[in-house]
Amino acid sequence: MFGKKKYIPIKVPVESRNDTIPGLGQSCPECGKWYTLEELSGNYGVCLRCNWHLALSARQRIEMLCDPQSFEEFNASMAAGNRLNFPGYEQKLDQAREDSGLPEAIVTGRATLGGYQVVLGVMDSHFMMGSMGVVVGEKVCRAVEEAIEDECPLIICSCSGGARMQEGIFSLMQMAKTAAVLERFHQKGYLYISVLTNPTTGGVLASFASLADIIISEPGALLGFTGPRVIKQTIGERLPENFQQAGFLLDHGMLDLVVERNRLREQLILLLKLHQGGEAW
Numbered sequence: 001m002f003g004k005k006k007y008i009p010i011k012v013p014v015e016s017r018n019d020t021i022p023g024l025g026q027s028c029p030e031c032g033k034w035y036t037l038e039e040l041s042g043n044y045g046v047c048l049r050c051n052w053h054l055a056l057s058a059r060q061r062i063e064m065l066c067d068p069q070s071f072e073e074f075n076a077s078m079a080a081g082n083r084l085n086f087p088g089y090e091q092k093l094d095q096a097r098e099d100s101g102l103p104e105a106i107v108t109g110r111a112t113l114g115g116y117q118v119v120l121g122v123m124d125s126h127f128m129m130g131s132m133g134v135v136v137g138e139k140v141c142r143a144v145e146e147a148i149e150d151e152c153p154l155i156i157c158s159c160s161g162g163a164r165m166q167e168g169i170f171s172l173m174q175m176a177k178t179a180a181v182l183e184r185f186h187q188k189g190y191l192y193i194s195v196l197t198n199p200t201t202g203g204v205l206a207s208f209a210s211l212a213d214i215i216i217s218e219p220g221a222l223l224g225f226t227g228p229r230v231i232k233q234t235i236g237e238r239l240p241e242n243f244q245q246a247g248f249l250l251d252h253g254m255l256d257l258v259v260e261r262n263r264l265r266e267q268l269i270l271l272l273k274l275h276q277g278g279e280a281w
């Protein structure tokens, strides 16, 4: 097929996927090739052998997308508490803060991209797999409200295992809350672009990540509400191969674009320009 670029992972023998040595480097989870941190950051965290897009931290993605020194964070110190006294949650939060260097699983703020003002939210999978609890939901809502106040476009880069089970019903409530504030945003006619990265699943995909005017994904990303095994058990049918991968979802109309990471900033700037009445070329 011409015109459509498909992500086809190269299968190579693997001895040690998911090896990470903090401060030194890590191996590609798809093909196992080892990279130093410098090699990875020099290629936007994309594997040179198989094109797998490895997880970026929120700070790395902000640096990659925004104009230099333009990002101004808001609600930076907001952090979760253990409202339900869920056993072991405080320790998990401490570990997540150490792993990610962040107080919570999303960073939000104002920035410019190619000179265009936006409100930007970036999730970080290094913090409890980017799960959504009360603070993530609240920070998303405040980011949307800031964008309404500033009358500017909103961009949210998602990466999530879904709702945070340690916060029970409070985490599920964030789905309705973020959906409600985005409806107010849409009624104003402003632009919301959602960028989905590997993986975006569960309550995040089923709420604010899917409620955008334009939905973009990175290649190869796993995107779905629930895992294939659970779906198969529930509906009793065999599902198509790769049906939760970005390329399949693009082909079936669930995504607007699949964009390689090294072209993402350029693509977002083009969309912002078009939205403000500029010409594409």
Ligand SMILES: [Zn+2]
Pocket (backbone or CB within 6 Å): 028, 029, 030, 031, 032, 033, 047, 048, 049, 050, 051, 052
């Ligand atoms: Zn690879």
